[in-house]
Amino acid sequence: MTEFIGLISQKGGVGKSTMARLIAREYAAAKWDVKIADLDTSQGTSTEWKLRREENGLKPEIAVEPFRSVKQALKHASTYDLIVFDGPPHSMAGTVDIAQASKLVVLPTGLSLDDLRPTIRLAHELVENSIDQEKIALALCRVGDRENEIKEARAYIKKAGYTLLQGSIPEKTAYRRASDDGKAVSEVTFLSLKKRAEEVAQDAINLMSREAT
Ligand SMILES: Nc1ncnc2c1ncn2[C@@H]1O[C@H](COP(=O)(O)OP(=O)(O)OP(=O)(O)O)[C@@H](O)[C@H]1O
Ligand SMILES: [Mg+2]
Secondary structure (H helix, E strand, C coil), X not given: CCEEEEECCCCCCCCHHHHHHHHHHHHHHCCCCEEEEECCCCCCHHHHHHHHHHHCCCCCCCEXXXXXXXXXXXXXXXXXXXXXXXXXXXCHHHHHHXXXXXXXXXXXXXXXXXXXXXXXXXXXXXXXXXXXXXXXXXXXXXXCCCHHHXXXXXXXXXXXXXXXXXXXXXXXXXXXXXXXXXXXHHHCCCHXXXXXXXXXXXXXXXXXXXXXX
């Protein structure tokens, strides 16, 4: 059976593609047959990332294919164990389609209110569109190194009633460079950064393997 996970946000540049590649890589490393459905066809960044990954001969292999719609992606899904939807920015219709098709949708967000508020608003909109609140999880991405700022963001999200993935992905040059080389953020050489990326991915994996209640 094919599983589905989605990375969505109305905002650009928050870390959807970074998280999609991270989660895809962690599953692929566990021998799952994984494909990233790159739904951001106007930019196609994950599709290009896959070419860099191939050029550099990186393993495990992760399939990436651009699709114009979730419907198109679903047509080709059955040969994979997992499809990771890398969502487009600024598309509510496409975003709801991803959430409907996915067992879990991850909403990456930064720490500022300018990032948090639209993310919570999107989560509310999903619920209004009959998406089960249980399958929505936020992820802190591109964070700074101030623990109290992270703590405040955690409290804000908790108060809004949403699940937040454990850990956080800091804003680091090493992650950017890894991505430029076709790597996922868990494939950096710095052990501490590798562990931070793995912690967030592992929590998404844990939520995916929860039994439906
Ligand atoms: N933790 C991080 N540290 C450093 N750079 C990062 C980090 N996360 C993302 N970036 C960089 O920020 C840019 C945007 O990230 P990413 O492509 O993951 O966001 P996105 O939400 O998919 O953006 P878009 O909406 O444009 O598709 C990329 O250049 C990426 O390499
Ligand atoms: Mg993207």
